[in-house]
Amino acid sequence: xxxxxxxxxxxxxxxxxxxxxxxxxxxxxxxxxxxxxxxxxxxxxxxxxxxxxxxxxxxxxxxxxxxxxxxxxxxxxxxxxxxxxxxxxxxxxxxxxx
Amino acid sequence: xxxxxxxxxxxxxxxxxxxxxxxxxxxxxxxxxxxxxxxxxxxxxxxxxxxxxxxxxxxxxxxxxxxxxxxxxxxxxxxxxxxxxxxxxxxxxxxxxxxxxxxxxxxxxxxxxxxxxxxxxxxxxxxxxxxxxxxxxxxxxxxxxxxxxxxxxxxxxxxxxxxxxxxxxxxxxxxxxxxxxxxxxxxxxxxxxxxxxxxxxxxxxxxxxxxxxxxxxxxxxxxxxxxxxxxxxxxxxxxxxxxxxxxxxxxxxxxxxxxxxxxxxxxxxxxxxxxxxxxxxxxxxxxxxxxxxxxxxxxxxxxxxxxxxxxxxxxxxxxxxxxxxxxxxxxxxxxxxxxxxxxxxxxxxxxxxxxxxxxxxxxxxxxxxxxxxxxxxxxxxxxxxxxxxxxxxxxxxxxxxxxxxxxxxxxxxxxxxxxxxxxxxxxxxxxxxxxxxxxxxxxxxxxxxxxxxxxxxxxxxxxxxxxxxxxx
Numbered sequence: 001x002x003x004x005x006x007x008x009x010x011x012x013x014x015x016x017x018x019x020x021x022x023x024x025x026x027x028x029x030x031x032x033x034x035x036x037x038x039x040x041x042x043x044x045x046x047x048x049x050x051x052x053x054x055x056x057x058x059x060x061x062x063x064x065x066x067x068x069x070x071x072x073x074x075x076x077x078x079x080x081x082x083x084x085x086x087x088x089x090x091x092x093x094x095x096x097x098x
Numbered sequence: 099x100x101x102x103x104x105x106x107x108x109x110x111x112x113x114x115x116x117x118x119x120x121x122x123x124x125x126x127x128x129x130x131x132x133x134x135x136x137x138x139x140x141x142x143x144x145x146x147x148x149x150x151x152x153x154x155x156x157x158x159x160x161x162x163x164x165x166x167x168x169x170x171x172x173x174x175x176x177x178x179x180x181x182x183x184x185x186x187x188x189x190x191x192x193x194x195x196x197x198x199x200x201x202x203x204x205x206x207x208x209x210x211x212x213x214x215x216x217x218x219x220x221x222x223x224x225x226x227x228x229x230x231x232x233x234x235x236x237x238x239x240x241x242x243x244x245x246x247x248x249x250x251x252x253x254x255x256x257x258x259x260x261x262x263x264x265x266x267x268x269x270x271x272x273x274x275x276x277x278x279x280x281x282x283x284x285x286x287x288x289x290x291x292x293x294x295x296x297x298x299x300x301x302x303x304x305x306x307x308x309x310x311x312x313x314x315x316x317x318x319x320x321x322x323x324x325x326x327x328x329x330x331x332x333x334x335x336x337x338x339x340x341x342x343x344x345x346x347x348x349x350x351x352x353x354x355x356x357x358x359x360x361x362x363x364x365x366x367x368x369x370x371x372x373x374x375x376x377x378x379x380x381x382x383x384x385x386x387x388x389x390x391x392x393x394x395x396x397x398x399x400x401x402x403x404x405x406x407x408x409x410x411x412x413x414x415x416x417x418x419x420x421x422x423x424x425x426x427x428x429x430x431x432x433x434x435x436x437x438x439x440x441x442x443x444x445x446x447x448x449x450x451x452x453x454x455x456x457x458x459x460x461x462x463x464x465x466x467x468x469x470x471x472x473x474x475x476x477x478x479x480x481x482x483x484x485x486x487x488x489x490x491x492x493x494x495x496x497x498x499x500x501x502x503x504x505x506x507x508x509x510x511x512x513x514x515x516x517x518x519x520x521x522x523x524x525x526x527x528x529x530x531x532x533x534x535x536x537x538x539x540x541x542x543x544x545x546x547x548x549x550x551x552x553x554x555x556x557x558x559x560x561x562x563x564x565x566x567x568x569x570x
Contacts, residue, residue: 002454014409014453015416015433016446029511030451036512037398037464043471050469051476053336054306054528055293055552060335069332078199084423091418094429 119170123152139257143217169212174264177218180299189221189233192422192440202299204327219254228517232444246502249279256283266314274521277533281497281545292528293338296331304407307525317563353388353490364500371496374536392474396523402468409452476527483551497533497545530555
């Protein structure tokens with residue numbers, strides 16, 4: 001069961017706002033989903049290793065430097081252009097310190 | 099003009115001069131424009147790109163140059179895959195005006211092969227859903243019965259193929275999003291093994307599960323697209339070299355998991371699927387009942403892992419880097435307002451579920467537990483496929499428990515989630531799986547699912563083709 005306070009806490013962590021009605025709705029819905037998920041507790045998993053990569057790949061690393069493919073066709077400019085607010089070559093964000 | 103049905107029809111028609119590529123592309127675009135108001139399978143057309151490509155191909159033909167098998171073939175793209183210079187919305191208000199700054203690797207490969215990219219198809223917001231009712235841009239309708247859903251989340255792509263709006267389409271499959279709509283619309287839908295196709299340029303939903311794949315009118319066309327878009331890509335570090343697996347020489351054995359015919363399955367669909375599976379004995383295959391004991395937990399595991407990854411992947415939509423921004427003067431308010439206004443209900447539900455499953459004090463009980471049960475699900479499959487334990491070569495099962503349901507029918511999220519119950523296990527285990535049409539139930543198409551061992555994508559496609567041909 002997910003309480004109203006828990007929903008408020010989760011929404012805050014996820015940076016979303018909920019109306020009173022939505023808090024009610026989502027706490028009921030998430031509670032019923034979590035009830036269903038509770039069936040996982042029937043499975044004994046003490047000696048089982050968790051899976052995080054299904055093909056068995058591990059630690060794919062590379063040099064921390066742009067490759068020629070990374071800088072193709074002025075991609076940086078295109079990314080900056082897509083931002084809602086920008087200045088020169090930067091994303092523009094509201095001031096957080098007075 | 100009558101639109102050709104298969105890739106080879108297009109190829110032969112172009113070579114013989116039965117039609118030009120421009121004619122073909124224009125008829126296709128005209129058909130979409132006429133029917134999209136009703137079906138709503140396309141969000142945007144990439145008309146300029148399509149006509150430019152078509153002209154190039156006509157030029158090649160007139161110069162008597164050789165053309166490749168995919169040249170001139172109209173392809174529709176699910177709108178969570180980037181096509182440079184065109185809007186890519188992922189079915190979400192938060193990306194309503196987002197223009198893709200580059201081509202996804204699969205798009206680059208399709209363009210190089212001469213495919214005519216015709217438009218972007220509708221989907222559940224961020225590919226989250228099983229009915230395409232969660233799109234911010236309206237419901238998609240099933241051409242077999244327009245009061246019913248086409249399935250989802252690649253509902254637009256499945257409808258585009260079924261309604262002859264394109265020859266083939268790309269979709270993405272995280273828990274069944276290619277196979278389930280393919281089954282509901284009566285087309286072929288293939289989800290390759292995890293890692294076979296680069297996801298660079300696919301808008302991420304749940305990264306340990308997401309896979310791009312084709313939807314088509316027949317298996318041969320799906321195979322052709324798969325062969326063109328697969329392969330190693332430096333931009334996706336989870337991408338792996340496709341391993342060549344040899345087809346077994348011995349009589350192939352088929353496993354039929356009894357867990358896939360249990361509670362919740364439509365009775366007529368069950369009988370029909372069993373009848374189709376029995377046909378395989380006439381084709382020289384040996385049928386064997388198998389057990390996948392942990393598959394009953396697959397959906398619960400899926401909803402934890404998927405939503406955990408969703409909550410992380412969708413954290414990037416902050417109203418700063420791209421997409422919708424509330425443009426508040428305070429940073430926190432800007433985050434809150436952009437995300438609250440930008441995301442629909444299903445996206446918010448999954449973000450919150452995932453945030454909860456990963457939050458302090460709950461991570462072990464939910465996320466780590468789910469990852470462990472995922473191991474057991476994978477081991478179930480390894481056991482049934484194991485050659486040393488007299489295992490089977492592939493598995494046959496229904497794609498969905500019911501045919502397409504009515505629009506608006508499933509109001510409770512959990513009942514909607516249950517329609518993915520037979521497709522989710524292949525994603526969790528990273529296996530190749532295809533849905534092929536296997537008849538109709540009460541006039542509605544249903545799908546037969548073939549699941550193969552990891553990286554045996556070609557085997558799955560071969561078997562699908564044998565079944566398809568036996569039905570012709």
